[in-house]
Amino acid sequence: MLRKPVARIDVLALKHNLARVREVAAGCKVLAVLKANAYGHGMLKVAEQLQQADAFGVARLDEALALRAGGIVKPIVLLEGFFDADELPQIVASNLQVVVHQQEQIDAILAAELDAPIRVWLKMDTGMHRLGLPPEHYQAAYQALSQSPNCVPGIRLMSHFACADDLECPDTTEQLQRFSRWSQGLSGEISLANSAAVLGWPQSHGSWVRPGLMLYGVSPLLGKQGDEHGLQPVMTLRSRVIAVRDVAAGETVGYGSAWQAQQATRLAVVAIGYGDGYPRNVPNGTPVLMQGRRFPIVGRVSMDMLTVDIGDAIIKPGEQVVLWGQGLPVEEIAALVGTIPYELLCNITPRVDFVYEGGD
Structure with missing residues (x-):
């Protein structure tokens, strides 16, 4: 008998929670977030069990490469993008997608000589003030990347909410309005909703949702617990x-x-x-x-x-x-x-x- 701690991971609960995402965000594609070792649950094992997701999101290149080395072939998005132009050939070779959130990344993509184009998710800073292009620079960045042979046609448009976990806070509505204003006229699939927005802000669902915490059965909303949303602890x-x-x-x-x-x-x-x-x-x-x-x-x-x-x-x-x-x-x-x-x-x-x- 083991006298040491065990973390039991309930795979059926994990799959149930993914199904719950699809139920709440009907018609949306699902980018399942696996960063930080799948929120402590074991990144590769979780990826193997979430094959019904449309793509996986990780923070960094090393996480993506570990998934590829483990046999995961599903699309993978680098949520922090890349840090150096020298990483671009590896990104192409591993068939990874990137979030672009600053001008230096745009310059690197435009100047690169790549064997194949990269799928870009272009991030606008609508109020989180962490990563993302200033709204007033967004249209020009979109046009530059859209015209580059280094980008797969169909730039995806994204942002991230600062306070979606608080349903009483007006900031999320303001961020939605800001995104709509500064992306007006741009074509492309839209991704705004993290777990909290999936559950609390249906008007933000767009084309892609990005569930993280809720996949693991935990509520992302302040003062709530997972079972209140029909989630099961993993x-x-x-x-x-x-x-x-x-x-x-x-x-x-x-x-x-x-x-x-x-x-x-x-x-x-x-x-x-x-x-x-x-x-x-x-x-x-x-x-x-x-x-x-x-x-x-x-x-x-x-x-x-x-x-x-x-x-x-x-x-x-x-x-x-x-x-x-x-x-x-x-x-x-x-x-x-x-x-x-x-x-x-x-x-x-x-x-x-x-x-x-x-x-x-």
């Missing part, structure tokens, strides 16, 4: 109890004596800690699941272990513990920590075993 992080201890009233537990028993109780020691990616700063009372019941974490999370107050429950070494996932939403744990689910999912370390269940 990752369930589990470990085991390795010891059970009796603690007298007044005794303290863990580093810094950060928790003190108010009465005689029993503690279960669980084999997981920040060395595995479980957040060190969870507060006392953060729940875990055992036997279908919630029990509170007490004391500080250490590198390899944490402790749980089990009261008078009958828990023995070897008992399975769910840290988040099925029955315990990662959104809830993230809120208690004061972070976002993205960070928790992406922070799982190589010490954790990944098990893929229900796949092809």
Whole structure:
């Protein structure tokens, strides 16, 4: 019996969530976002199970090359584009598509001598102020790239929302209006919607949607959980109890004596800690699941272990513990920590075993 953490990846849930994207954004093509190791779920394995997506999105060239090396032939889009003109021949050789978001990239494409043209997604900065061409430069950039033999005909038009997770914020409507104004008259497929916009802003769906977090069963909207959107959690992080201890009233537990028993109780020691990616700063009372019941974490999370107050429950070494996932939403744990689910999912370390269940 393994006494180490396991991340169970539910492939059927992953496929269900992709189907849910298609249901919500009917008629749109789907660019499934696999960056950051598929949000911590295992990039190649996830790609193999999401063959019904129309294309994959990654952040960087090395991610795309890893997918190609793993046998993935589906279109792949570099969401950060390329960083140096020297990368263009590799992009062509690997049949990759690129997001173009600054003038230096445009200049490099126009000046390059390429063996084949590249598919370009031209990004406008409508208010995120991270990547993207200024709106007033967008039309000229589109025309220059459209006339270049180094670009596949049919430039795709895109932008990215800053606040789509907040349905009360007016910024998304303003960004939509800005995009419409400055792209007026340009032909090409449009891609604006990330996961939050897929769910919350149907007017943004365009030709392509770019789901990321929602594919993994997690809500991208503030204050919501995945099941409220018909999503299913893909990752369930589990470990085991390795010891059970009796603690007298007044005794303290863990580093810094950060928790003190108010009465005689029993503690279960669980084999997981920040060395595995479980957040060190969870507060006392953060729940875990055992036997279908919630029990509170007490004391500080250490590198390899944490402790749980089990009261008078009958828990023995070897008992399975769910840290988040099925029955315990990662959104809830993230809120208690004061972070976002993205960070928790992406922070799982190589010490954790990944098990893929229900796949092809």
